[in-house]
Amino acid sequence: MRKVIPILVAVLTGLTVLADFFITHPILDLVGRTLLQWAMIVAAFAFVAGLLNIFFTHTSRVFHREKGWGYSIVVILAMWTVLVFGFVGNGPHGYVVSWIFRYVQYPLQATVMALLAFFALSAGYRAFRRRTLESTIMLLSASLVLLGYAAIMTDLWPVSALKEWVLSVPAMAGVRGILLGVALGITATGLRILIGMDKPYSD
Amino acid sequence: MNELSIAFLLFFALFLYIAFVEVRIRGKPNLRPMPALDFLKEAFQKAIESGRPLHVSPGTGTVGEKDTAETLAGLGLLEYAQRQGGLYGIPVTSTFFHPTAMLSGYDFKRKFGPAGGRIYFIAPEKGIYAAGAAEVLKNERPILNLALGPFGYEFLLLSEAAESQGIDQVAGATDPSVLPFVYSSTEHSLIGEEVFAAKAYLAKEPQALAGVIAQDVMRFILIIGITVGVILKTLGVI
């Protein structure tokens, strides 16, 4: 019985939301919407567990003087600062939290992701030196697309047109195939949970 | 259109169940070899010998939103890694993007026994997650970086950090815009639906194997349907 109840709850909830997607009925709509809102609330409370994990993990690193413990102090201080000012300043649009977001978080995130360009180049450099058939095809298509993007600023419109063709026909065909396979995988995973075959949750 | 979707789902569910029963009766089917997963098995052996931990990242997705299935695939691999870790004493370090996935990580650790290794919740922001996971790689020096699940462009940051440390990698993603980065930055990669088949290959659970078989059959049906539709459309019949 202890094993059956979680499976039953998961199956019934999933089938209700699925039925709400296909069937239009006021009661079903209400139940489906309520269940989705409950899911959002539960996910929000999971953040509390996340906060506790950050706090205890980094505190442990500081106490045991593990590698990088100085950064752990910065993490703990930053976490408490934003939490305190978030509660005191009426939420995320308070002055301090907004200032922290606009002048600390946003520039840092933008900078970190700006590194992507460099890493993409070194990853491509590494990949194209592998000398396999796949990497050679990738090199040729990447060269064409890069040239096409660069040529958009010039009169070399045939290169641009060729780039558009490569992106919209062969590349898109491959993407559609991958997306079909991924969609089947997602459907199979969902159905396995819906019919109670798989249990990604604990007992 | 709704009726067609319902019929498709019902047929898929029925075939999934039939495949599950077949696997339980006839045993495990022959699956085509996947070099990335063979390398993963060798990496587990190296981890046992060297005593260094594994790092597992189940992606930058959540449980409960659109990328739930990919996140569950990543969590399935984490479960396998934790199980092997509990059996053979391999520490498994895992970093999480969202706390809903982190709860599963704690559950696996409790179920299969602690063998060392930490669970880190980094942040629900992709760039920050990648930077935090890179720092974990630098501090823990794992022998393998296993990154499987819903990733975005931040995957490059993580893989470059692993590559600069000389850490072997097995990675897989489902987003086609990220797949070129996965393929180019790691030697052992899983493309698209291979992410969903990973658990079937490694753990050989009947339900996972049934899912792989059912996907294959439905894919054939779709291919036949698309081909017939294209021919009929070309001939002007429809």
Place this chain on the structure above:
Amino acid sequence: MIYCPNCGTANREGSKYCNQCGARLTPEEGIRCQICGAINSPENEKCVNCGASLKPAPPPEEKPAEELPKVPVFPEEIILTIEEEAPDFLADLRAKVQEVVLPEEEREVVPPEEEKPIFIAEERYEEEKPFEGEELPPPPAEEKPAVAVEYREEELPDWLKEAEEIVLPPEPSASADWLKEVEIPWLEEEIVEVPVLAEIPPWLEALRPVEKAPEAPPPEEEAEEKGVLQGLKGLLKPAAIFGPPEKIPLRGEVAELSLGGEEIQKLIKLKPAVPAVKIKAPPKEIRTHRLIHFILLLAVLIPMLLGWPSMPSGSPPTPPGVEKFFQTVEALPPGSFVLVAFDYEPYMAGEMESVAYPVLTHLKGKGCRVAMISLNPAGPALAQALGERAGFLYGEEFVNLGYIPGVEAGLRALGTSEGWLVRYDYLQGKPLDSFPAFQSVKGLKGWNLIVLFSGQSSTLLGWIEQVGSTVEAPMVAGVISGLKPYAEPYLGSGQLKGLLGGMADAAFYEAMLGKPSAATRAAPVQAFALLIALLVILVGSLMRGESHA
């Protein structure tokens, strides 16, 4: 708890099958076939799977000794009888073997008539000498061999009866000439050409055993004088046990063995063994990658500082998606209601702000009333900053509706609710009814245009699929350049009325608008950097790299 033998999962006591993998936990009743392992019913005599017998075979009946065939089994037995009957022509050779192998004091000095083969176990046992102070246990009773070998005179083959004693030469010569002089008596009757012995090849010559000089006898050890071990010799001194270990000579330091041979010396000097676990060292390509990164940095920095290259005027054709986007916004009457979705994360803001800013400027110029919404928690803050930068007045010209959780679920709720899912604004927390400029819009009805600024395919597709089919308002999208190929099919199908893909398209939009801004400055620099990146990749691929099967 019962642990599954297949997957290791813990199952409750009393479980028969594993909950995880379905393997059987309890042994099945029945007889297991020794050949194929299948479980058979206890009544079966033969295995149902392979047909092997399941009952053990009965032990063979013991036959009396005289019935056993007299077949010589062990070569020692044959030699024993041959030695007894035939002349001892191996005696000399045996002596020589003893000289080479055994030290002097261990060599048995056996009178010629008492010489016996040393490889007979019984006789070797009789010659063992006990340690001093120790008594040898009585020798075991002579055990007859398992198979009795009895050769009677009349059973000996003819060639054995005629065998005569052969005397070998006393000293073996340096070369193998002695082999040539051996007379094989039983072949006297047959004329057999003794094969001409070939010369010994140099490699074999090199392996010839070299006579080793007799070693000096080890010093006599003193017996223990006191304690429990009094009177015993050959004991380790306490200091030797706890002292540092003796230096183990490395392979290169081993003295030449008495067997000699350069080839053996070469075999000894082997390379050290490869470690079991190869820990991958940091790759040497780190320096190359730093150089690549530096080149790219210069490719971006120098054009930005110099202000070159600049946006070309006139001739490059404007992408069709950009034109459609522009025309759709241009067609809006003054005072239109526009819903703008900011669905990109802060790390994409670098490119997306250059796409969103000219559009917001255009909307401001048309006098539209803009409501900003986001499916991303950080989206409202980004929207607020951009709205203020574009010059909108909060409350009159734009309002921030905040964050809608649950991408698809939230959009579905937004699209199906008859009221308005969002009740309060993000900045001031006031009810939406308190903003007079926005009172005529309820839910998703009443909007003139929906603009999507998206950095992820999930949010873009969510809006198009969940909302696009339920509203009448046209939809246009501004996306990062990597997302443009995924959005273009929707442009072709008419679900999107316009598409801006990245900084380059934004630069064209600014050119059409006549208000050059960040995109106009940055797009040519981006194109130049892409060209440099292409050159780096091509040069790198032409250089010598690793090849994989």
